[in-house]
Amino acid sequence: MVTLTAINDENDQKLFDEQVAAAAAAEAAEQEYSDVGSDDEDAEEDEDDEFDIDETIYERVVALKDIVPPQHRVFASKAASTIYDWASAGFSFGGKAIYIITSSSLLLGVPLALSIMSEQQLNETEAEMKLAQGSNDIVAPGATTAVAPAATA
Template sequence: MVQLVEVEDEHFQSAQPGPEEDDADFTDTDSEISEDSDYDPSQETLAERLYALKDIIPPTTRGWIGARFDTGARAVQNTWFYGSRTVWVVCTAALMIGVPLATCWAEDQQIEGMEREYRMREMGSELLTAGEDQKEGNTADMLNQAIGGKTEARPSL
């Protein structure tokens, strides 16, 4: 019959190097809380403090916030891109259509003013010679008839 015997390895029988059996005095020297650290919180910037807070927010929430931020950034970017092109098209069209139109309108106004001045000069010469052609009549009445009878003569102030 076969008999099983447990054989222990020498490696497990010897004590391991490391802290003593009394773990109460054990301190972690790599900890940021240790008193011999040269960390000065007054030298820390706001950006560094906010970056350190990222571990408080779970990764799924950070991913959700990042996705929303990227979506908003893309929306602003597209709005800026298409908005600037729209403004360019509108301004160019206004310059190409509006400037010649304004020039033509100004020329028409100038021509109408010249025609009005010419008619006034003709009426003035008719008024000066009105006494020779008609026997009776007032100069103001003749002026009123020449204009069309719609206005009344008013004294100037």
């Protein structure tokens, strides 16, 4: 613990020096003769060993610089750079491929789908016409249409 003391005069300076020397001697004697620490000292040491709660992930990563050797850091940096480059190229290629597939399907697939639908509609119309003609034959077999005169034999 640090205390600040204002010194005004030479006598006060000598008194202060004596007090500082006495405090230092008392502290040295206390450290020299005390084999067993108090609970307060143990608690303070435990608090120092614990992690700093306000420490961020970035600060922890920066602290790894002291632990990890330089050749391993260079290898990790190159590996991360390579992975980033491959991922970037993959996403770029994937985006371009999706664009090509989508635009091709719109330009080719939509007209093809419309032509298939119109062909199917035409087939349904022809089937309805045949059914209508077949129902006319059932109602009046051998009858001719009103437009054409009946043939005499």
